Each structure stands twice: as structure tokens, then as C-alpha cells.
Amino acid sequence: MAAILLITSLVTIILSSISLSSTALSVNHYQQTCPKAESTITKVVKNGMVNDKTVAAALLRMHFHDCFIRGCDGSVLLNSKGNKQAEKDGPPNISLHAFYVINDAKKEMEKMCPGVVSCADILALAARDAVALSGGPTWDVPKGRKDGRISKANDTLQLPFPTFNISQLQQSFSKRGLSMDDLVALSGGHTLGFSHCSSFQNRIHNFSNKTDVDPSMNPSFASKLRQVCPKHNNAKNAGANLDSSPTVFDNAYYKLLLQGKSIFSSDQALLTASRTKALVQKFAASQEEFYEAFVKSMIKMSSISRGGTEIRLDCRVVN
Ligand code: HEM
Ligand SMILES: *[C@@H]1O[C@H](CO)[C@@H](O)[C@H](O)[C@H]1NC(C)=O
Ligand SMILES: *[C@@H]1O[C@H](CO)[C@@H](O)[C@H](O)[C@H]1NC(C)=O
Ligand SMILES: *[C@@H]1O[C@H](CO)[C@@H](O)[C@H](O)[C@H]1NC(C)=O
Ligand SMILES: *[C@@H]1O[C@H](CO)[C@@H](O)[C@H](O)[C@H]1NC(C)=O
Ligand SMILES: *[C@@H]1O[C@H](CO)[C@@H](O)[C@H](O)[C@H]1NC(C)=O
Numbered sequence: 001m002a003a004i005l006l007i008t009s010l011v012t013i014i015l016s017s018i019s020l021s022s023t024a025l026s027v028n029h030y031q032q033t034c035p036k037a038e039s040t041i042t043k044v045v046k047n048g049m050v051n052d053k054t055v056a057a058a059l060l061r062m063h064f065h066d067c068f069i070r071g072c073d074g075s076v077l078l079n080s081k082g083n084k085q086a087e088k089d090g091p092p093n094i095s096l097h098a099f100y101v102i103n104d105a106k107k108e109m110e111k112m113c114p115g116v117v118s119c120a121d122i123l124a125l126a127a128r129d130a131v132a133l134s135g136g137p138t139w140d141v142p143k144g145r146k147d148g149r150i151s152k153a154n155d156t157l158q159l160p161f162p163t164f165n166i167s168q169l170q171q172s173f174s175k176r177g178l179s180m181d182d183l184v185a186l187s188g189g190h191t192l193g194f195s196h197c198s199s200f201q202n203r204i205h206n207f208s209n210k211t212d213v214d215p216s217m218n219p220s221f222a223s224k225l226r227q228v229c230p231k232h233n234n235a236k237n238a239g240a241n242l243d244s245s246p247t248v249f250d251n252a253y254y255k256l257l258l259q260g261k262s263i264f265s266s267d268q269a270l271l272t273a274s275r276t277k278a279l280v281q282k283f284a285a286s287q288e289e290f291y292e293a294f295v296k297s298m299i300k301m302s303s304i305s306r307g308g309t310e311i312r313l314d315c316r317v318v319n
Contacts, residue, residue: 024144025142025143025144025145025303026142026143026144027140027141027142027143029121029142029143029144030113030116030117030121030143033113033116034109034112034113034116034117036112037109037112037113037116037117037125038125040105040108040109040112041105041108041109041122041125041126041129042125042129042133044101044104044105044108044126045059045101045105045126045129045130045133046129046133048098048100048101048104049130049133049134052098053247054097054098054193054194055098055101055130056130056131056133056134056192056247056249057130057192057193057194057242057246057247058095058096058097058098058101058193059098059101059102059123059126059127059129059130060127060130060131060189060192060193061095061096061189061193062076062077062096062098062099062102062123062127063123063124063126063127063302064127064186064189064301065087065092065096065156065159066120066123067176067301067302067304068158068159068160068172068176068304069087069155069156069158069159070148070150070151070155070306071148071304071305071306071307071308072120072123072124072145072301072302072303072304072305073120073145073146073147073148073305073306073307073308074118074119074120074122074123074145074147074148074308074312074315075087075148075150075151075155076088076096076123076151077099077102077119077123077315077316078151078315078316078317078318079316079317080153081317084152085152085153085154086151086152086153087151087152087153087155087156088151088153089153090152090153090154090155090156090157091153091156091157092156092157092159092161093156094196094198094199095193095194095195095196099315099316101126102119102122102123102126102315103314103315103316105122105126106119106122106312106314106315109122110313114313115311115313116311117311118144118145118146118147118308118311118312119147119312119315120145120146120147120148120308121141121143121144121145122315124141124143124145124302125141125143127298127302128141128298130192131192131249131294131298134192134247134248134249135248135249135250136191136249136250136291136294137249137291137292137294137295139295139298139299141299141302142299142302142303145305145308146307146308146309146310146311147308147309147310147311147312147315147318148306148307148308148309149308149309149310149318158172159172160172160173160266161266162195162199162200162202162263162264162265162266163202163264163265163266164265164266164269165265165269165272166269166270166272166273166276169183169266169269170183176301176304177300177304178297178300178301180273180275180276181275181279181293181297182297182300182301183270183276184270184276184279184280184283184293185279185283185290185293185294185296185297186294186297186298186301187253187266187267187270188251188253188254188283188290188294189294190242190243190253190262190263190264190267191242191243191245191246191248191249191250191251191252191253192242192246192247192248192249193241193242193246194239194240194241194242194246195239195240195241195242195263195264196237196238196239197228197229197234197238197239197240198234199239199263199264200225200229200240200263200264200265201229202214202265203217203222203225203264203265203268204217204222204225204226204229205226205231206231213226214265214268216260216268216271217260217261217268218259218260218261221259221260221261225240228240240263242263243256244256250287251283251284251286251287251290253267254280254281254283254284254290255284257270257271257280257284258271258280258281258284279293
């Protein structure tokens with residue numbers, strides 16, 4: 001028994017040092033080679049947010065999608081080429097937008113320090129800036145990601161679905177080295193932004209043979225959603241904000257979740273396991289504890305690596 005434990009922990013240590021060495025991220029990565037990279041990216045993100053209040057949410061979600069498919073390697077930023085459809089054109093791309101902010105920041109980087117700052121790093125920094133500039137926490141982003149050369153629309157089917165239950169969510173996160181605690185903290189990203197009707201349709205129409213509406217949803221909240229999203233003929237842009245303050249990075253998401261006012265089944269699912277439910281309660285009670293946990297989990301998520309190989313010169317096309 002002790003021998004098995006020893007071997008298991010040795011294997012764990014070896015595996016984690018392999019993933020560390022292939023990642024090799026550092027907060028000082030551009031200190032010598034491009035000292036103004038971060039402040040310039042922040043300026044571009046700030047400008048984007050002033051012109052369009054939906055930019056912050058878009059950048060945060062874009063980074064999540066990037067990291068969950070092939071690691072954080074900028075694969076989400078690549079354009080489709082000919083009949084080769086990229087992630088951008090994959091099915092769950094609904095509401096991915098504001099790619100222009102990343103492309104603008106990249107242009108500034110290429111003027112300032114050509115060939116140095118990866119698109120994957122720009123996106124990780126922009127996501128951090130989006131959170132901080134929305135009133136949320138800030139943190140030092142480890143940098144040094146390389147950009148990948150592969151982006152496939154079909155890969156996006158590996159993203160978690162909004163209809164997932166707690167075991168499906170756990171599986172999706174643990175495949176990427178993320179825990180149940182990370183799941184609860186990162187779901188707090190749903191304090192920003194908007195969802196189209198199609199993403200929560202399952203909860204408000206024909207939920208089960210017994211009931212049309214998910215019984216775990218607050219009834220008056222459900223009827224409001226049903227008004228905005230009738231069963232047929234949804235307007236293309238119809239939908240709902242993910243919480244009551246969709247441009248402010250706060251802990252309202254967790255408070256609403258406890259009241260049955262979350263948007264996705266995957267949000268509601270956090271209340272179906274005792275450990276995750278306790279964390280939701282903790283974050284609803286303390287914004288500070290949420291911030292602290294979110295920062296820790298974001299650094300973990302944004303370090304998922306599958307080994308990109310280049311510093312792309314244009315985030316939309318491989319070199
Ligand atoms: C736990 C699994 C997750 C699922 C199933 C999920 C699912 C979704 C869905 C379906 C949408 C709405 C798409 C639409 O209809 O327009 C959405 C929006 C969003 N998600 Fe998630 N998500 C998850 C985790 C995350 C994580 C980890 C983050 C970031 C830390 C995140 C950040 C966002 C943001 C900011 C939006 C709003 C986007 C916008 O307004 O443009 N999500 N998510
Ligand atoms: C999402 O995919 C559709 C269908 O392929 C495509 O028309 C649309 O431009 C894509 N959206 C983004 C933001 O790339
Ligand atoms: C597309 O992705 C799904 C889910 O990951 C997989 O089952 C299927 O085989 C893939 N199809 C192609 C053509 O790669
Ligand atoms: C989640 O869904 C999967 C697939 O439908 C099912 O096998 C599993 O038992 C479900 N888990 C829970 C906790 O409901
Ligand atoms: C509702 O769902 C059931 C299966 O759960 C299906 O048989 C039925 O056709 C659906 N009804 C409508 C109106 O979509
Ligand atoms: C729901 O109803 C459909 C047909 O109306 C039936 O085939 C299915 O087994 C029912 N599902 C449940 C969970 O009772």
C-alpha cells in the first residue's frame with residue numbers, strides 16, 4: 001500500500017514537472033524584450049470597453065474557450081481557411097465576439113516589439129484587464145505562451161455544454177487539470193455578459209415530461225425568461241444577461257444562483273453537490289473570498305498548455 005502511494009506520488013511529481021517545463025510561464029517574461037507590452041494591451045482593452053460595454057465579457061469568455069481547446073495557444077483567434085473551418089466557426093461560437101480588440105493589440109505589439117508577444121499571451125492579459133476594468137480583482141499574469149497552428153471547428157464540441165450536470169462538468173474540468181473548486185470559482189465568470197435564448201431553452205420549455213419549466217428555477221424569473229424567449233420564433237439576438245449587473249465583476253452571480261435565478265443548467269448544477277454548494281454559499285457571502293479563489297483558478301486555467309510553437313505575426317493566421 002505504502003509502495004503504491006509512493007509510486008503514485010512519484011509519477012505525479014514527474015508528470016507535473018513535465019507540464020511545468022513545457023509551460024515555463026513567468027510574470028517577467030517580457031520585462032526585457034517588450035517592457036510596455038502590458039500597459040499597451042491594457043490601453044487597447046480600455047478603449048474597446050469604452051466603445052462597447054460587451055467587450056469585457058467577450059474577452060473573458062474568449063480566453064476560457066481558448067484554454068479549454070488545445071490549451072491556451074490562441075487557437076480560438078485563427079480564421080477559417082478555405083473549407084477548413086476553425087474554432088471560430090464551430091457550433092458553440094454563439095456570442096464569441098470582439099476579436100478586433102485582440103487584433104488591434106497585436107498590431108500595437110508588432111509596431112513596438114516585432115515578433116515578440118504571442119497572441120495567446122495577449123488574450124490572457126486582455127482577459128485579466130477585462131475583469132480588473134469591470135471592477136474585479138487584478139493579478140500578475142504568467143506569460144510566455146506560444147501560439148498554436150491548429151484550429152478545428154469540431155474541437156469546440158469538447159467545450160462544456162450549458163446543459164451539463166455536475167458530473168459532466170467535473171469530468172470536463174478534470175480533463176484539463178481543474179478541480180471542482182476551480183469549477184465553482186471560474187463559473188463566477190458568469191457575473192459578466194449575456195446569453196442567447198438557445199443556451200437556456202432547455203430550462204424554460206419542455207424541461208421534462210412532468211414540467212415545462214425547470215422546478216429549481218425561481219418561478220417569476222422563469223416566466224420573465226419565457227417572455228423574452230418564447231418557444232418558437234425567437235428573435236436572433238434575444239436572450240438574457242447572466243446576472244443583474246452584467247458589466248460589473250461582482251459576486252451577484254452567486255447570490256442570484258442561491259435564489260434560483262441562474263441562467264444555465266450548468267450554473268444550477270453547482271448546487272447539486274455538497275462541496276460545490278458550500279463554495280457557492282461562501283462566495284455569495286464574501287466577494288473577497290470569491291475574488292481570491294477566482295484569481296487562483298484563472299492563473300491555473302490560463303496555464304493549461306499543449307505546446308504552441310510560434311509567435312504569430314497576425315493573430316488570425318498562422319505564420
Ligand atoms: C462551467 C462551464 C461553462 C459553461 C457550460 C458555459 C456556458 C456558457 C454559455 C452557453 C454562454 C452563453 C452563450 C450565448 O448563448 O451567447 C456563456 C457565456 C459566458 N461565459 Fe460561460 N460557460 C462555462 C464556463 C465559463 C468560464 C470558466 C468562464 C470564464 C472564466 C465563462 C465566461 C463567460 C462569459 C463572460 C460569458 C458572456 C459572454 C458574452 O456576453 O459575450 N464561462 N457561457
Ligand atoms: C460563428 O459561426 C458561424 C457559422 O459558421 C459564422 O457565420 C460566424 O461568423 C461565427 N462567429 C464568429 C464570431 O466568428
Ligand atoms: C467531432 O467531435 C466529436 C466530439 O468530440 C467526435 O465524436 C467526432 O468524431 C468528431 N468528428 C470529426 C469528423 O472529427
Ligand atoms: C449526468 O448525466 C450523465 C449523462 O446523461 C449521467 O450518466 C449521470 O448519471 C448524470 N449525473 C448526475 C449527477 O445527474
Ligand atoms: C417535449 O419533449 C418530449 C420528450 O421529452 C417530446 O416527446 C415532445 O415532442 C416535446 N414536445 C415539444 C412540443 O417539443
Ligand atoms: C416522456 O414521454 C415520452 C413520450 O411521450 C416517452 O417516450 C419517454 O419515455 C418519457 N420520458 C420519461 C422520463 O418519462
